[in-house]
Amino acid sequence: MKAPLARALIFGLPLVALLGCTRQPIKPKEPQPFVFRSLNLRQQDGQGRPAWELTSPQARYDLQRRVARATDPRGVIYVGGKPRYKVEATSGLVINDGEVIQLEGKVRILVLGPRGSVISGDRVRWTPGRQLMEIDRRPVLTERQSRLSATTARFLLDKDKLELRGKTRLQQPELDLRASRADWQANTGALVAAGPVKGERRPAAEKGIVQTVTGSSLQGNTRLEVVDLLAPVRFTDPSRKAVLDAQRTRWNAKDQVLSTALPFTGVVDQLNVAGDSLRLVLAEKTAIIPSGCRLRQPGERLQARECRWNWDTQDIQARGSVQLERDQNQQITRSEQLFGKVGPKGLAEFTTPGGRVFSELKVPPPSKERRQPAPVTF
Structure with missing residues (x-):
């Protein structure tokens, strides 16, 4: 009797079920996901060339959901059968055997x-089937000295195009620009951003100085480290009471040069400045007007082929067919070169040390009225 009882205890559940008892059967446990030592996925394009691949040192695979959770996934994306992009992340989900891959972490x-x-x-x-990557958390592009960020981004792999949307920001040494959106080409580094563009420049060598810049839109190249602000462009330096109004203006982050090849106007304290082009060499603290230099201040006007101004020493140099007009006595001074210096009141004083100068002036004619002799008293 002991043996049948033991069998009944061991196989009690199936036996009760066979006898037709109303007791509910225990639900079978869900199958545990497979744990693989490594994950290795590869896909080819229509011509049999590698399209993309993804590997992981460890992955857990859920058969029912057809989802694999990968640790430290690494991948390569090919263009024309040649490696174009390398992908890495902290973790990832491979859905439907690679139909969608969600990468997470860094x-x-x-x-x-x-x-x-x-x-x-x-x-x-x-x-992969759409050749699309969507980044919805802290997208950032970095190349050399440029950092481009936004709220969200889409990377169109077949077009090598990164689309950044919402609160777009471009940062370079000393420069911080903001726009509404931007497009960047991975194959060339070309950058286009929709405006209005607003930003600041904080010179590293001049702590506390904040200069502002605005433009209608932006074009540039992160590979060449240049940014072009499109008209109308305004550059303001409150510390020097300076305002520059220009058309297309280029910022070269590598050389630290702000320049425009088009006519511009500006004001520095009481001195009005204009020219056919402009080049600000920030490392040398020098403004150069290569052609069509025109300076104007109360009572004086100067024209020259070229002008240079050092805003550290306040020295001014005008060269090439220089003509200085003064309202006082309608004086006109002509020379091939004039030197000047901006004084504490924001006015420039010009001299010609050792230079050849030709001056014209008009002296008012003597009065026609004859003075009556003073009366003599004895």
Whole structure:
């Protein structure tokens, strides 16, 4: 009797079920996900060339949901069968065997080659079939000295195009610009941003100085480290009471030069400035007007082929067919070169030390009225 009882205890549940008892059967446990030592996915394009691949040192695969959770995923995206981008993340979800790949954590998309461009974010949804990556958490592009960020971004892999949307920001050494959106080309580094563009420049060598700049839109190239602000452009330096109004103006982050090849106007304290072009060499604290220099201040006007002004020493140099007109006595001074210096009141005083000068002036004619002799008193 002991043996049948033991069997009944061991196989009690199936036996009760066979006897037709109303007791509910225990639900079977859900199958545990498979744990793989490594994950290795590869896909080819229509011509049999590699399109993309994704590997992971460890992955857990859920058969029912067809979802694999990968640790430290690494991938390569190919263009024309050649490696174009390298992808890495902290973790990832591979959905429907690679139909959608969601990368999370510190996600980095590296542009392969000598350029050194990196697109990063905290979460990226990659759809290989659409050749699309969507970054909805802290998208950032970094290349050389440029950093471009926005609220969200889309990377169109087949077009090498990164679309940044919402509160777009471009940062370079000393310069911080903001726009509404921007498009960046990974193959060339070309950048286009919709305006209005507003920003600040904080000179590293002049603590506390904040200069402002505005433009209607922006074009540039992160690879060449140049940014072009489109007209109307205004550059303001309150510390020097200076305002510059210009058309298309270029900022060269590598050389620290602000320049325009088009006519401009400006005001520095009481001195009005205009010219056919302008070049500000910030490292040398020098403003150069290569052609069509025109200066105007109360009572005086100067024209020259070229002008240079050092705002550190306040020295001014005018060269080439210089003509200085003064209202007093209608004086006109002509020379090939004049030197000047901006004084504490914001006015420039010009001299010609050792130079050849030709001056004209008009002296008012003597009065026609004859003076009557004073009366003599004895």
